[in-house]
Amino acid sequence: MDNTTFKIYLLYKTNVDNLDYIDMMKFFISKGFKYYEEKNGSRLVNKNIILGYSYSFHCTKYNNIPDIYKISSEYSDANIYLEMPLVVSTYLFRRTTDLLQEFCGKFGLVIYHESFGTAIRYSGNDLEEAFIVEKRKYEEENRELVYKKTKQMKTVVINNLFSFCNKKDSTEYQPFGGGCEVRLMRDKNTQQWKIAIVWVVDEPKLFWNEYDCVYVRKDGKDDVLVEAVDFKKVLGKCLKTVKVNDKSSDMELTTISGKNVKKASKLYNKLISSVVTYADYLEEVPLSRIVDI
Secondary structure (H helix, E strand, O other), X not given: XXXXXXXXXXXXXXXXXXXXXXXXXHHHHHOOOEEEEEOOEEEEEEEEOOOOEEEEEEEEOOOOOOOHHHOOOOEEEEEXXXXXXXXXXXXXXXXXXXXXXXXXXXXXXXXXXXXXXXXXXOOHHHHHHHHHHHHHHHHHHOHHHOEEOOOOOOHHHHHHHHHHHHOOOOOOOHHHOOEOOEEEEEEOOOOOEEEEEEEEOOOOEEEOOOOOEEEEEOOOOOOEEEEHHHHHHHHHHHOEEEEEEOOOOEEEEEEEOOOHHHHHHOOHHHHHXXXXXXXXXXXXXXXXXXXXX
């Protein structure tokens, strides 16, 4: 068994008609999955470049379920299983299983994990409990590979940050020029986390509010890193707080828009005179690698 991924197997009632795999493929394609032919079947991959996260559904020509003989003959293997990384946050796990729940409901499927002992109707609580057990075991065995958020980054902050990054190009954010790029950085010397946003000079953008530093980007020049306090001090009059309803919550965000874009651009030289000294010690960590304490 691959101990770096979490697998959920799908089954159907033996007495029902054959499954419509063509409709299933159409379902995945409609959700943005990419289809890949493989020797023993096919693989449908959902990749989120912004969050650095991907998971896949495998459709095979044969049974994949370990110890299938333990499962009641009432169910047959659909020859489909979901595979996702273990080192992801609870937020990403829940978003992934939200889609699994929709898929199972649409096609009348039930789920199986080795810890269940038998096939069951979809249960988010049972899945999450099994996932947490496997994830904690993996973390204990691979401490050097797992990044954990510190207490300074509360769970609500991380979850809201995921939501912001995932919706940076959404229609809700478009009136403000879309959401800015966000980077999660770790200081290799102090092991402290820093949230960095990217400000592209001359572009209107919506900024995530809780940031520690800013990468200032201008055409033809290298990104310059400045502290959030200096960014706010120099550009203070150009920054405006707005409340954006992203369908899950009302978040207060910051924007540079309209006439303020030109005003802010003129302050570029003054801003980059406050370059931080620790930039070379920062390493970027994919958001998907942040797991729960």
